Amino acid sequence: xxxxxxxxxxxxxxxxxxxxxxxxxxxxxxxxxxxxxxxxxxxxxxxxxxxxxxxxxxxxxxxxxxxxxxxxxxxxxxxxxxxxxxxxxxxxxxxxxxxxxxxxxxxxxxxxxxxxxxxxxxxxxxxxxxxxxxxxxxxxxxxxxxxxxxxxxxxxxxxxxxxxxxxxxxxxxxxxxxxxxxxxxxxxxxxxxxxxxxxxxxxxxxxxxxxxxxxxxxxxxxxxxxxxxxxxxxxxxxxxxxxxxxxxxxxxxxxxxx
Numbered sequence: 001x002x003x004x005x006x007x008x009x010x011x012x013x014x015x016x017x018x019x020x021x022x023x024x025x026x027x028x029x030x031x032x033x034x035x036x037x038x039x040x041x042x043x044x045x046x047x048x049x050x051x052x053x054x055x056x057x058x059x060x061x062x063x064x065x066x067x068x069x070x071x072x073x074x075x076x077x078x079x080x081x082x083x084x085x086x087x088x089x090x091x092x093x094x095x096x097x098x099x100x101x102x103x104x105x106x107x108x109x110x111x112x113x114x115x116x117x118x119x120x121x122x123x124x125x126x127x128x129x130x131x132x133x134x135x136x137x138x139x140x141x142x143x144x145x146x147x148x149x150x151x152x153x154x155x156x157x158x159x160x161x162x163x164x165x166x167x168x169x170x171x172x173x174x175x176x177x178x179x180x181x182x183x184x185x186x187x188x189x190x191x192x193x194x195x196x197x198x199x200x201x202x203x204x205x206x207x208x209x210x211x212x213x214x215x216x217x218x219x220x221x222x223x224x225x226x227x228x229x230x231x232x233x234x235x236x237x238x239x240x241x242x243x244x245x246x247x248x249x250x251x252x253x254x255x256x257x258x
Contacts, residue, residue: 033116062188179206214228
């Protein structure tokens with residue numbers, strides 16, 4: 001672990017080497033994310049609710065997804081270099097090193113400018129909590145923390161899935177952004193607003209509803225079942241197919257010969 005911690009510190013120092021550039025990039029992330037917030041604000045200037053959810057409750061959904069995405073992308077966003085590693089043959093060097101392949105790719109490619117996005121989500125959360133009408137208890141605080149932590153894992157797994165598909169094709173995978181950045185944008189509203197079929201897809205295929213919609217119902221005292229409380233934890237089953245696809249792709253890897 002000491003090696004990976006050194007990787008982490010070296011990458012942080014590297015990105016902080018040009019402090020003005022790093023700060024401006026982080027501020028850009030911070031400000032750009034507010035466009036979505038203002039979109040929600042303008043919408044609720046004209047309506048009172050969306051699918052029986054109030055302004056504060058929608059902001060609570062938005063902040064959970066944005067926090068989860070910011071953490072997941074900061075750690076897993078570097079997996080976007082996967083296709084380049086495979087095409088250039090750089091993957092061969094990584095494979096012969098006696099260390100975790102994923103960590104060798106993740107650690108040098110972490111994007112700390114995503115802290116700007118995380119800060120924006122924290123500010124929105126500060127607005128959402130008093131406006132959401134949630135009666136907070138310690139159990140609800142635990143569930144809310146699980147929503148963010150488990151959501152971060154799910155977004156990381158989505159980045160891993162997209163990277164793993166690179167083992168099977170040399171074509172551009174930009175269209176797969178719908179499952180990463182697209183899901184972030186979908187999550188600004190409770191997933192039930194998109195209809196029953198989308199909600200089922202986001203429950204049983206890509207389980208983002210398990211870290212957003214269902215635990216939200218518990219926080220709002222609309223549901224009290226144990227499945228609603230544990231839904232963020234249940235979403236972690238998504239790790240299994242994500243890692244499995246990665247393992248299958250890795251076992252079928254053939255060097256490009258570059």
